[in-house]
Amino acid sequence: MSNDSESKEFMHGSLAFEEEDASGAVPPSIDLPRIERAIREILFAVGEDPDREGLRDTPARVARMYAELFSGLHVDPREHVRKFFTEKYDEVVLVTDISFESMCEHHLMPFMGKAHIGYLPDGRVIGLSKLARVVEGVARRPQVQERMTEQIADLLVEELRAKGVAVVIEAVHTCMTVRGVRKPGCVCVTSAMKGAFRTSPSTRAEIMTLIYGNRR
Numbered sequence: 607m608s609n610d611s612e613s614k615e616f617m618h619g620s621l622a623f624e625e626e627d628a629s630g631a632v633p634p635s636i637d638l639p640r641i642e643r644a645i646r647e648i649l650f651a652v653g654e655d656p657d658r659e660g661l662r663d664t665p666a667r668v669a670r671m672y673a674e675l676f677s678g679l680h681v682d683p684r685e686h687v688r689k690f691f692t693e694k695y696d697e698v699v700l701v702t703d704i705s706f707e708s709m710c711e712h713h714l715m716p717f718m719g720k721a722h723i724g725y726l727p728d729g730r731v732i733g734l735s736k737l738a739r740v741v742e743g744v745a746r747r748p749q750v751q752e753r754m755t756e757q758i759a760d761l762l763v764e765e766l767r768a769k770g771v772a773v774v775i776e777a778v779h780t781c782m783t784v785r786g787v788r789k790p791g792c793v794c795v796t797s798a799m800k801g802a803f804r805t806s807p808s809t810r811a812e813i814m815t816l817i818y819g820n821r822r
């Protein structure tokens with residue numbers, strides 16, 4: 607994450623937040639009018655006029671955006687893992703650079719980055735795209751990176767009964783880059799190691815080399 611081209615990828619991630627609701631469907635339990643009223647209140651509270659032309663549609667727009675960013679609250683990410691198939695493969699399965707966007711629950715500011723997920727199957731294997739679905743389900747809710755990392759790892763341990771699970775997440779937190787300490791470019795890395803990746807230093811070293819081998 608130290609070179610320029612990779613930090614540009616993060617820029618694209620943040621720009622995606624400006625696009626209109628890409629996913630469309632709003633979960634029925636998300637109360638859009640209530641969010642709209644709250645956003646209107648915030649605009650009043652900071653001294654703005656929510657009825658001026660540029661802001662008129664903002665509460666509705668922000669409400670739809672929150673519905674999208676918090677859509678993970680209304681899905682069970684375990685669903686994606688329950689359809690495993692049986693395979694006698696017992697080497698590491700690793701998917702790197704699964705991009706995600708989440709919301710820091712302390713500031714309601716986005717944090718975004720990449721997840722790397724490896725597991726050592728014990729007969730149960732899932733489609734590779736399912737790992738990305740799990741990341742999305744866990745990310746799209748008020749979240750902290752540390753908990754997100756653990757949640758993904760625990761979920762895979764429980765559902766796949768894998769011999770080992772390794773989750774590494776690298777993210778840029780806009781609550782650190784645009785406010786507070788204002789340190790643009792700093793990347794927060796968290797990891798959760800379970801089973802063999804926790805107990806065996808060589809297995810752990812192997813997965814870290816697979817994840818970072820060509821990059822650092």
Ligand SMILES: [Zn+2]
Nearest residue numbers: 710712713781
């Ligand atoms: Zn924060």
